[in-house]
Amino acid sequence: MAIPRDTIEHIRQKAAIEDIIRRYVPTLTKKGKNYVGLCPFHKETSPSFTVSPDKQMFYCFGCHEGGNVFTFIAKVEHVDFVQSVKIVGEIVGIPVRNEEKQNDEYATLLAINAMIAERYRQALMSAAGKRALDYLLNRGVTRQGIDEFQLGYAPDEWQYATDILRQKNVPLDIAVKTGNINKSVKNSTSHYYDRFRNRVIFPIFDQKNEIIGFGGRIIESGEPKYMNSPESLVFQKRNILYGFNKARQHIAELGRAIVVEGYLDVIGVYQAGIQNVVAPLGTALTQEQLQLLSRLSNEVIIVFDADSAGVKASLRSLDVAANLNITIKIAQLPEMDPFDFVNKRGAREFMAVVDSALKPVDFRIERIIAENKGKSQVNVLKQIFDILRTIPFEVERQHYFKKLSSVFQVDEKAIRADYERFTKGKTTNGVIVTDNNTVDFYAKSQRELVLLLCNYPLLIENAIVDCSLQDFTDTVAKNIYQTLITLYEDNESFSLEKMFDFYPEGEEKKLLTQGFSKQFSFEDPHVAYSEIILNMKLFTIDKKINEFAEKIEKDNRENIQYYITEIEVLRREKEKLTSYIYNKGSIKH
Ligand SMILES: [Zn+2]
Missing domain, CATH: 3.90.580.10 (Zinc finger, CHC2-type domain)
Structure with a gap:
């Protein structure tokens, strides 16, 4: 922070x-x-x-x-x-200042970027930039689009940007940190040279419209086709979306973000009047980028090219979104990339594709069916079952059984039976295994405990004695408990409200939010505390008893007496625990 x-x-x-x-x-x-x-x-x-x-x-x-x-x-x-x-x-009336030195350097790097971007723009309009300009205009970027996105051209020279910086007396070692120029040392002499040469330049902006980096596209053939500024103090790819500075307001107003693959795609779609559009910087969407979008909207539509590389990238980003409060859908263009598609077919047809976007599971299923035309039905179903297995909710899964039965013209019962057989012994992917109430109950106790502690911070002293981090099986509760312990050990006060500083997003935030209206079943927080701890401890003991009972069934005769003794010990511990709690109201040993 x-x-x-x-x-x-x-x-x-x-x-x-x-x-x-x-x-x-x-x-x-x-x-x-x-x-x-x-x-x-x-x-x-x-x-x-x-x-x-x-x-x-x-x-x-x-x-x-x-x-x-x-x-x-x-x-x-x-x-x-x-x-x-x-x-x-x-x-x-308490102004926040960042650490001064970093602030200075940050501002300097931004100033260097702004200076160079301006010269790249001039170059695009000069004789040297003619081929670059022709390339953009021929592709279909309008002059207005060029201005709006401040596109430029890095001339085919080794020292274009370097010379500009020299003339302006910018220390070149600092300029190296922006990634606009590179440095090599030969015979203890430093040489500086441009990073971007003979490329169309796409300045990349932050939310405050400052240029934090550049993307460069080669004009004719050559590798790499696209090249970005390297990571720097001001430029961290995983936190940035191209076009976000312009799209932000529109995304918030429409409650929906359209994500395309590349810089030109953003410009093309934007030019066509669809302004809630952004792109990641040459990679699959990151958790950070999705978080950025989830603050403004509740729906993200990923539109990718007709080729499969884009689809793979989009599928990878889905796992990342699982715990964000946002609906993700996928649309695949029938041909071309978004830029050409919107140019040739127009905004209306593009939006029709966007509106037909599918939920990830449906998208995956449709792809499997399309890719396996003519292959054995069993094989196709197995691949689909693998996807259905990852759905945490039974109700939703049932919906797909129905659908598959009509797609394959097979009895729904038969599909369900095959699914059961296929998934036997394999684990499902839910956060909490939904068909197992005891696990649910244990996780619930853990969540109640951390909420109680947030509401009554004094109880943390008891909790540290009664309950170690290893007792937590629920990740969300465990994370919060870890933070509580850290704050306690640092002698920092905490409250439910303050916990949002650490969890402004995600599942932890959701749980903490429940604390607003949470009524504990006992008036006295100490009694509520004891009840929860008792439940957690009893659960652990019961689990052990069950394990021993199972062993008795399976194991050979010699060990049985040992298991019975162990169970007896656990039973007594359980009784002791119960009476102790109700007599003293605390489990402190
Ligand atoms: Zn509301």
């Missing part, structure tokens, strides 16, 4: 969540202990959006959005956590 924790703490203490939120939710009025108003995150006519001054949290009973003051600002302003802290800081 770029902002020092004590600054965040300072801002938190000065910011009353109800005052900050009222700036965005004018309908906010006091009702009992809380404030209620019309939710800014979903359409509603009667208020279900609630702010608790006690908890310093908000929660919407309609759309279940919730969090602390920073999460609110991040969501409503479409910014990340760091940005949201800065905004709240501005409101309460």
